[in-house]
Amino acid sequence: MAILTESTIRKLLRTTDLKQTKVLHLEPGTIITPSAKSYLNDITVIYRNLLEEVEESAKETIDQIDTRKDSLKSYNRQGQEVAHNHFTLSWNIKLEKLLSTVLFGQQLSHTKKEIQLTAELDTIVTVLEDFRRLIFYENYWEKCHIDEEKFGEQFDKIKEQFSPGTFIPKYTDGEVVLMLYGLYTDIRELELYASSCFQNYLLFDDYCGLVERCRFMAEYVWSLMINRIEGNGRRE
Known part of the structure; x- marks a missing residue:
């Protein structure tokens, strides 16, 4: 075995x-x-x-595969249209709340003259806007000018000292850090919702891609937070 x-x-x-x-x-x-x-x-x-x-x-038959592929567009006579509309509305509300948090973060970073962070958060805005339309790109992070493999190596180094599972920021780290911590948590919540609710609505590859992108966004925001903490001179 x-x-x-x-x-x-x-x-x-x-x-x-x-x-x-x-x-x-x-x-x-x-x-x-x-x-x-x-x-x-x-x-x-x-x-x-x-x-x-x-x-x-x-x-599985060819008809079943086709049905799954078109599940977001087609409804049956037993009220699938109502269920689908409710599901889509719930997803969009979560995205709108997350967009609101990101925009607040951009306003805060702009006030604090964190110009680079304001631009970095634009990546999250772009991804969330595409999530509302359920658009998936094969090499999405390249389009956002992020080297996914290089970022993955950097994030692995960050996790050695600032693991998301154990590290918690302090109130003394400042508003920007606490905003990013809240944003990280919201994105992880979105990831949980996507992984539990989209499995029967998307093609398997798109479903995996959506969950993966949520996870990547969370790691991206976590790295932005840790960079600010280290920039403030705090180390665990």
């Missing part, structure tokens, strides 16, 4: 295309260690059982 450990995952990231596909195919009966599960969540990799995939593939 195979056992999947964190070190095995790290090796696969170096030697396979796992970093690009974000999907790890496991043999039936594979045991995943707790640290491996936690690491898979951190890097937003979804693991799937090969036997289950074969069974699902055998059961």
Whole structure:
């Protein structure tokens, strides 16, 4: 019986295309260690059982695939239109609240003469506007002039000292830092909502992409916060 450990995952990231596909195919009966599960969540990799995939593939028909592909556009006679409209409204309200927080953050950073931060938050605004239209780009962060791989390496270094799971900013770090901390939390909440509600509404690749982009946005905002804390001269 195979056992999947964190070190095995790290090796696969170096030697396979796992970093690009974000999907790890496991043999039936594979045991995943707790640290491996936690690491898979951190890097937003979804693991799937090969036997289950074969069974699902055998059961799905072309009509079912087409139905899933068009699920956001089509409704049946049992009231799916009402349910879909309610779901879309709830998603848009969450995005509007998050946009409001980002705009407040830009106003605050502008008042504090944090011109660079004001521009950096424009990236979040752009992403959220596309989320409202459920638009997904294959190389989205390149369009925002962010090197995703380089950023990932920088974020891994940040996590060594300022882990999102353990580190908490202090009130003495200032308004800008506390604003970014609140924004990080709001984006993680959006990620949780997307991961629990979009699975049956989007194609699998789009669903994974949406959750991954939410996670990346949260990490991006966390890094902005830590940069300000270090800039203020505080180290743990």
